[in-house]
Amino acid sequence: METLAPPPALARSSTSRPAPPAWLVGAGLLVALLGLLPIAYLIIVAGSSDGALGLLLRDRTIGVLGRTLLLAATVTTASVLIGVPIAWVTTRTDLPGRRAWTILSILPLVVPSYVGGYAIVAAFGPRGALQSLLEPLGVTRLPELYGFPGAALVLTLFSFPYVVLSVRGALLRLDPAYEEVSRSLGRGPWRTFWSVTLPQLRPAITAGALLVALYALADFGAVSLLQFDSFTRAIYVQYRASFDPTLAAVLALMLVACTAGVLLAESRLRGRARYHGSGGGARRSVTVVRLGAWRWPALAFCLIVVGLSVVVPIGTITFWLLRGLAAGEALGLVLVAALNSVVASGLAAMLAVLASIPVAVLAVRHRGLLSSVVERATYAGFALPGIVIGLAFVFLAARFLPAIYQTLPLLLVAYLVRFAPEAVGITRASLLQVSPRVEEVARTLGRRPGAVLREVTLPIIRPGLAAGGALVFLTAMKELPTTILLAPTGFDTLAVRIWSATSEGFFARAAAPALLMVLVAAISLSLVLRQERIR
Amino acid sequence: MNQLRRLLPIGAAMALVLGACTSEPAASDPAASDPASENAETGTVTIYSGRSEELVGPLLADFTDATGIEVDARYGDTAEMANLILTEGENSPADVFFAQDAGALGAVAEQGLLAPLPEEILGAVDERFKSPAGEWVGVSGRARVVVYNTDTLSETDLPDSIFGFTDPAWSGRIGWAPTNGSFQSFVTALREIEGEDRAREWLEGIQANEPSVYEGNNPALDAVIAGEVDVAFINHYYLMQRLVEDPDAAAANYFLTDGDPGALVNVAGAGILNTAENDEAAREFVEFLLSEQAQEYFATETKEYPLIEGVEPDAEMPPLGEIGTPEIDLSDLSDLEGTLELLQEVGIL
Numbered sequence: 010m011e012t013l014a015p016p017p018a019l020a021r022s023s024t025s026r027p028a029p030p031a032w033l034v035g036a037g038l039l040v041a042l043l044g045l046l047p048i049a050y051l052i053i054v055a056g057s058s059d060g061a062l063g064l065l066l067r068d069r070t071i072g073v074l075g076r077t078l079l080l081a082a083t084v085t086t087a088s089v090l091i092g093v094p095i096a097w098v099t100t101r102t103d104l105p106g107r108r109a110w111t112i113l114s115i116l117p118l119v120v121p122s123y124v125g126g127y128a129i130v131a132a133f134g135p136r137g138a139l140q141s142l143l144e145p146l147g148v149t150r151l152p153e154l155y156g157f158p159g160a161a162l163v164l165t166l167f168s169f170p171y172v173v174l175s176v177r178g179a180l181l182r183l184d185p186a187y188e189e190v191s192r193s194l195g196r197g198p199w200r201t202f203w204s205v206t207l208p209q210l211r212p213a214i215t216a217g218a219l220l221v222a223l224y225a226l227a228d229f230g231a232v233s234l235l236q237f238d239s240f241t242r243a244i245y246v247q248y249r250a251s252f253d254p255t256l257a258a259v260l261a262l263m264l265v266a267c268t269a270g271v272l273l274a275e276s277r278l279r280g281r282a283r284y285h286g287s288g289g290g291a292r293r294s295v296t297v298v299r300l301g302a303w304r305w306p307a308l309a310f311c312l313i314v315v316g317l318s319v320v321v322p323i324g325t326i327t328f329w330l331l332r333g334l335a336a337g338e339a340l341g342l343v344l345v346a347a348l349n350s351v352v353a354s355g356l357a358a359m360l361a362v363l364a365s366i367p368v369a370v371l372a373v374r375h376r377g378l379l380s381s382v383v384e385r386a387t388y389a390g391f392a393l394p395g396i397v398i399g400l401a402f403v404f405l406a407a408r409f410l411p412a413i414y415q416t417l418p419l420l421l422v423a424y425l426v427r428f429a430p431e432a433v434g435i436t437r438a439s440l441l442q443v444s445p446r447v448e449e450v451a452r453t454l455g456r457r458p459g460a461v462l463r464e465v466t467l468p469i470i471r472p473g474l475a476a477g478g479a480l481v482f483l484t485a486m487k488e489l490p491t492t493i494l495l496a497p498t499g500f501d502t503l504a505v506r507i508w509s510a511t512s513e514g515f516f517a518r519a520a521a522p523a524l525l526m527v528l529v530a531a532i533s534l535s536l537v538l539r540q541e542r543i544r
Numbered sequence: 545m546n547q548l549r550r551l552l553p554i555g556a557a558m559a560l561v562l563g564a565c566t567s568e569p570a571a572s573d574p575a576a577s578d579p580a581s582e583n584a585e586t587g588t589v590t591i592y593s594g595r596s597e598e599l600v601g602p603l604l605a606d607f608t609d610a611t612g613i614e615v616d617a618r619y620g621d622t623a624e625m626a627n628l629i630l631t632e633g634e635n636s637p638a639d640v641f642f643a644q645d646a647g648a649l650g651a652v653a654e655q656g657l658l659a660p661l662p663e664e665i666l667g668a669v670d671e672r673f674k675s676p677a678g679e680w681v682g683v684s685g686r687a688r689v690v691v692y693n694t695d696t697l698s699e700t701d702l703p704d705s706i707f708g709f710t711d712p713a714w715s716g717r718i719g720w721a722p723t724n725g726s727f728q729s730f731v732t733a734l735r736e737i738e739g740e741d742r743a744r745e746w747l748e749g750i751q752a753n754e755p756s757v758y759e760g761n762n763p764a765l766d767a768v769i770a771g772e773v774d775v776a777f778i779n780h781y782y783l784m785q786r787l788v789e790d791p792d793a794a795a796a797n798y799f800l801t802d803g804d805p806g807a808l809v810n811v812a813g814a815g816i817l818n819t820a821e822n823d824e825a826a827r828e829f830v831e832f833l834l835s836e837q838a839q840e841y842f843a844t845e846t847k848e849y850p851l852i853e854g855v856e857p858d859a860e861m862p863p864l865g866e867i868g869t870p871e872i873d874l875s876d877l878s879d880l881e882g883t884l885e886l887l888q889e890v891g892i893l
Binding site for chain 1: 628636
C-alpha cells in the first residue's frame with residue numbers, strides 16, 4: 010500500500026477508522042455536485058451535435074491537444090522550479106525583506122493574463138521596449154517571442170505564485186524536529202533540505218503544481234495574445250466565430266478528459282504517505298538558515314522573478330496612465346467597481362474555504378472511493394475555460410432557477426465552482442500535517458466530531474485556510490468571462506472595467522482600475538500574512 | 545478560526561442584502577420612475593451591449609435623458625453576448641441586442657430570437673446595412689482599412705488592391721487577426737465579390753507571406769506602431785482612438801478604393817428580442833440609435849460612419865462615397881460557416 014515508506018513513527022495512525030459523520034459526507038457531496046454541473050451541461054449540449062466525432066478525430070484537434078499538454082507540463086515544471094526556492098528563502102532564511110518579497114511573489118496572481126500578456130509583448134516583443142534599448146547596439150529585432158516560448162513564459166510568470174503560496178504554508182507548519190534530527194546526525198543543510206524537508210513538502214508542491222497545470226490548460230488571455238494555438242483557444246474560436254455551442258462543448262469535454270488525466274498523474278505523484286509529526290499543535294519556531302554570501306544570488310533570483318512578473322506589468326500600466334494624462338485623458342474614479350470586486354471576491358473566498366473543509370477532511374481522514382471522487386470532482390471547474398462555466402450556469406439558471414438568475418448569489422456559486430480547488434488543495438495539504446492523534450485525544454475527552462473539527466483541527470490549520478482564501482480572493486478578483494455572463498446587470502468589477510477599456514484601446518482608462526486592483530491585492534495579502542505572525 | 549466564524553454571518557448577510565438590491569429595480573413599480581418625463585411609456589429597457597461601456601455608455605445615458613426610460617445595460621464582448629442570448633433562449637431577460645458586428649446579429653436572428661423591426665426604423669438606413677427580413681438594423685459603419693507604419697512606408701508604396709499584398713515582397717511584413725469578426729466578414733465579402741477560388745487564392749497568398757497573427761485589432765495596431773510588422777488589416781477607428789491617447793503614433797490608415805473588397809464597410813447594429821418584455825421601450829431605443837443626436841455621437845465620439853442622411857462623418861475620414869465601398873449587402877454575408885470552413889482548410893484557424 011505504501012509507495013513511499015515513511016518513518017514508522019509517522020505512519021502508525023488510527024487503525025480502526027470511524028465512518029465519517031453524515032453531515033460531512035452531505036456537505037462534501039454538495040460541493041462535488043456543484044463542481045460537476047458544468048460537465049452535465051456540456052454533455053446535454055454536446056449530445057445534440059452531429060458530426061462531432063469528425064471534429065474530435067481531426068488531426069489538427071489532436072495536434073492542438075498534444076501541444077497544449079506540452080505547454081501545461083512546461084509551465085508546471087518551470088513554476089515548481091521558481092516557486093519552491095522562493096517559498097523557501099522567504100520563510101526559512103534570513104533573506105533581507107522577506108515579508109516584502111513574499112507579497113511581491115504572490116502578487117502576480119492578481120494580474121489578469123490579458124494585461125500581463127500585453128505587458129510582456131510590449132517589453133520583450135520583437136520590437137518591444139527592450140529592443141528599443143538595444144537599438145543603438147544594432148539589434149533591430151529580438152528573437153521570436155510569439156508561440157510556445159512566449160505563452161510558456163507568460164503563463165509561468167503569472168501562475169508560479171500558486172506553488173509559492175501552497176509551499177510556504179507547508180514550510181511554516183513543518184515540525185522542525187525532523188530537520189534538527191537530520192542535522193544532529195551530521196547531515197549538512199543542503200542534504201537535509203533534499204532528504205528531509207523536500208519529501209515533506211511533496212503534498213504542497215503537488216497541490217500547487219496541479220493548480221498551475223490546470224490554469225495553463227484553461228487560460229485564454231495569455232495564449233491568444235502570445236499567438237499560441239492552444240486547446241482553450243480552439244474552444245473560444247468555436248464560440249466566437251461560429252456561435253456553435255455544440256462543437257465547443259465537444260472540445261470542452263475533451264479538456265475535461267485531459268483534466269482527469271492530470272488528476273490521475275497527480276494522485277500518483279502525491280504518494281500515500283502521511284506527513285504529520287507525532288506531536289500536537291504546539292509549534293516551536295524553526296531555526297533560521299543563515300544565507301551568508303548566498304544571500305546575493307537569492308536576492309538576484311527574487312529580483313528577476315518579481316521584476317518580470319510584477320514590475321513589467323505595473324510599469325506598462327503606469328506608462329499607459331502617464332501617456333494618457335499627457336494627452337489630456339481624465340482619470341476615471343472606479344470606487345464602486347472596486348467595492349464590488351472586493352465584496353464579490355471576498356465572499357467567494359469565504360465560501361470556497363468553507364467548502365474546502367468537508368472535501369479535505371473526507372480526503373485526508375476518511376480515505377476511500379467516495380472521498381476521492383468528491384475531491385476530484387471539485388477540480389472539474391478549474392480546468393474549464395471561464396466562458397464554459399459561465400454559459401453552463403446561464404443555461405441551468407435561466408431555465409430552472411429564474412429567481413436567482415443574474416443575482417450575486419448565483420455569481421458566487423459560479424466563482425465557487427471555478428475556484429474551490431484552489432482552497433481544497435491547500436486545506437488538504439495542511440490537514441495532512443496534523444496528526445489524527447490530536448483529534449483522537451479530543452474525542453476521548455468527550456468532544457463530538459463537529460466540535461473537534463471546530464475547536465481543534467481548524468485552529469491548527471488556520472494559516473492554510475487563510476492562504477487558500479487569499480488565493481481565491483486574488484483569482485476571483487481578476488475573473489472576467491463568468492463575471493460578464495453571470496453578474497447582476499450593471500454590476501461592474503475592476504476586471505470588467507480593465508477589460509472594457511483595453512478591448513477598445515482606451516489604455517489610459519484601464520490604468521486606474523488596474524493599479525487599484527494591484528493595490529487592493531497587496532493590502533489584503535499583507536493582512537493575511539500578518540495572521541501568520543512570522544517572526 | 546474565531547475570526548472566520550465572526551465574519552461568516554456578516555458575509556452571508558452582505559450576500560443577501562446585495563442580492564436584494566440588485567433584483568430590486570426589476571421588481572419595483574415602473575410607474576415610480578421619473579414623473580417629469582413627457583413620454584407615456586417610461587420604464588426600463590434591458591440592453592445586452594456587445595459594445596463596450598467606454599464606447600457607448602454616454603450614449604445610453606443620453607437616451608435616458610431624452611426619453612426618461614431607464615437603461616439596464618449588460619456589457620461584454622459581442623460574441624459572448626450573442627452566446628449568452630443563444631444560451632438563454634426563450635428565457636432571456638434582454639430586450640435589445642446592441643452588437644458590434646452584423647455576424648453576431650445574424651447568428652441570433654437565425655435562431656429565430658429577433659422580432660421584425662417596424663418600417664419607420666428600417667426605412668432610415670440603406671438596404672446594404674440591414675437584414676432583408678428586417679430583424680436587425682445597422683446603426684453605425686466601420687470601414688476595413690490597411691493600417692501602415694509611417695516610418696517605413698508612405699501611401700504610394702501601398703498596392704491599389706487588397707490582392708497586391710499577396711506579392712512576395714510583403715513577406716513577413718503583414719499582421720492580421722483572423723479570429724476577429726470583422727475580418728471574417730471581410731473574407732465572406734471577398735468570397736461573394738470575387739468568388740470562392742479567388743478568395744482562397746488571396747488567403748493562401750497572404751498565408752504564404754507568413755503574416756503575424758494577432759488576437760485582435762488593437763494588438764495588431766500595436767505591432768504596426770512598434771514596427772513589428774509594416775501593415776495590418778483592421779477597422780478604421782482603432783487608429784483614430786489611439787491617436788487621441790498617443791498623438792505621435794507612427795501609423796496611418798489607408799482606405800482602398802474602387803469597390804475593392806478590402807474597403808468593406810461593416811456595421812454595428814441592433815435588434816429587438818421577440819421575448820422582449822418592454823418592446824415599446826426597446827423600439828424607442830433602436831429609433832434613438834438612428835436619431836440625429838446618436839448619429840452625431842457615432843461620428844464625433846466613436847469615429848464611425850453615420851448611416852442616416854444628413855449627418856456627416858468626422859472630417860478626417862474620407863466620406864463613404866469617396867472610398868467606393870464594394871457593392872454588397874451585409875445580409876449577403878451570412879455564410880459565416882463557409883468562411884470558417886475555408887479559413888480552416890487553408891490552415892489559418
